[in-house]
Amino acid sequence: MLIIGVKKGGTRALLDMLSSHPVIKGCKGETQFFSRQFKRGLKWYIHQMPLTAEDELTMEKSPSYFTDELAPQRIHDITSGKIKLILIVRNPITRTISDFVHLSSNGMKFGSFKENIVFHDGTINVRTSEIYKSMYDIHYQRWLKWFDLKQIFVVNGDDLITNPVPILQKIETYLNISHFFKDSMFIMNKKKGFFCWKKNAKQKNPRCFGSHRGQEHPTLSDNTLHKLKSFLKPHARRFCHMANVNFNWCSL
Numbered sequence: 001m002l003i004i005g006v007k008k009g010g011t012r013a014l015l016d017m018l019s020s021h022p023v024i025k026g027c028k029g030e031t032q033f034f035s036r037q038f039k040r041g042l043k044w045y046i047h048q049m050p051l052t053a054e055d056e057l058t059m060e061k062s063p064s065y066f067t068d069e070l071a072p073q074r075i076h077d078i079t080s081g082k083i084k085l086i087l088i089v090r091n092p093i094t095r096t097i098s099d100f101v102h103l104s105s106n107g108m109k110f111g112s113f114k115e116n117i118v119f120h121d122g123t124i125n126v127r128t129s130e131i132y133k134s135m136y137d138i139h140y141q142r143w144l145k146w147f148d149l150k151q152i153f154v155v156n157g158d159d160l161i162t163n164p165v166p167i168l169q170k171i172e173t174y175l176n177i178s179h180f181f182k183d184s185m186f187i188m189n190k191k192k193g194f195f196c197w198k199k200n201a202k203q204k205n206p207r208c209f210g211s212h213r214g215q216e217h218p219t220l221s222d223n224t225l226h227k228l229k230s231f232l233k234p235h236a237r238r239f240c241h242m243a244n245v246n247f248n249w250c251s252l
Contacts, residue, residue, distance in 0.1 A: 001059045001084050001175065002075065004143075005066025007133055008098040009088045010157035015061045016207055017168060020199045021180045025050040027060040034075050035068035042078065057175065067132065067139050076146040084175060085147065089239075090157030091249040092134035092232045093225075097217050099130040114224045124231040131231075137238035149244065156247045164195055 003011050019026035031037060033045040052058045065071040066087060075083065089095070100116065103109040109116055117125055124131060133139075143152060153174045160167050168181040186195045187206055196206035220228070233252040240250035 001057055001086065002065065003059065003061035003063075003086045003088065004071070004152075005063040005087060005139075006089050006095065006136070007063035007067075008095050008102060009063070009090050010155075010160050011061045011063050011088055014086070014088050014155065014157075014160060015059060017164060017181075017197060018059060018171065020185075020197065020207075021172070021177065023056050023177050025052045025056050025058050027058070030062045030064075031060060032062045032064050034071040034078075035062060035064040038070070038074060057177065066143075069142065072143045072146040081147065081151075083151070085143075085152045086155060086171065087140075087143075087152055088155040088157045088160065089136055089247075091252075092136065092236055093228055093249075093252070094158070094217075096130045096134045096228065096232070097220070099133065101217055103130070113218050113220060118224060118227055122227060124227060134232055135235045137235050137242060140239055140242055144242065152243075154243045154245050156245070158248065161194055164197075 003015055005011065015026050018024050027049055029048070031045060031048045033040070033048070037044070049058050049060070065075070075085075096117070097113065100109060100113050117128060117131065119125055126132065126135075153171060155167055155171070164186060165181055165183050169179055172179050172181065185199070186197045188194075189196050189208055192208075194208065196208035198206045229252055236250055236252050240247060
């Protein structure tokens with residue numbers, strides 16, 4: 001199984017949560033095999049996977065897959081199309097801002113959000129990775145050329161933050177595995193506003209989102225926010241229509 005993206009959509013949290021399930025073994029790192037490490041070969045990729053019993057499922061996540069032009073065909077060819085995929089997306093405006101904050105905190109972006117995203121003439125800079133990765137419809141269309149709609153389970157990352165259990169239970173049904181997740185496993189981290197979770201009652205310290213989660217977002221002017229919303233709105237609508245989902249941000 002693969003979590004194919006999207007970056008800053010909640011892929012790490014989703015993998016950590018799902019890895020708590022007794023039959024799911026999650027790959028610890030992002031191999032990025034089908035996007036950036038394909039030349040290393042399939043043998044290398046297999047060696048990155050955790051040891052898994054016959055009655056267990058292996059899950060890997062690499063957010064770069066979703067926006068990579070070659071990843072869909074590579075995954076299809078190697079698996080003969082017999083694989084289940086999970087795509088977690090969130091409000092594209094929030095994702096764009098979160099991506100910018102992440103890049104800035106790592107010294108990969110300089111200046112304000114507006115300086116990086118909006119041209120002087122007021123148009124959106126579509127060449128920035130933050131914007132490009134939020135144009136979900138363009139990338140999703142590539143995946144539908146190689147996989148059926150039913151092979152890609154789409155998750156609303158915003159809902160995973162506020163109410164994770166129903167989503168996890170739907171994924172269990174999608175993967176045809178036993179239902180393990182329940183409300184009593186999750187505890188709200190009031191300081192960050194995110195849920196933490198315990199695999200069982202004996203676990204002393206619950207697992208939470210990483211320390212880099214919950215970074216403060218910059219305050220955008222109404223004008224900048226309007227331009228961003230106007231640009232991403234048609235992309236969000238097209239994606240939701242193609243994916244047959246009705247998330248709270250589909251109409252922005």
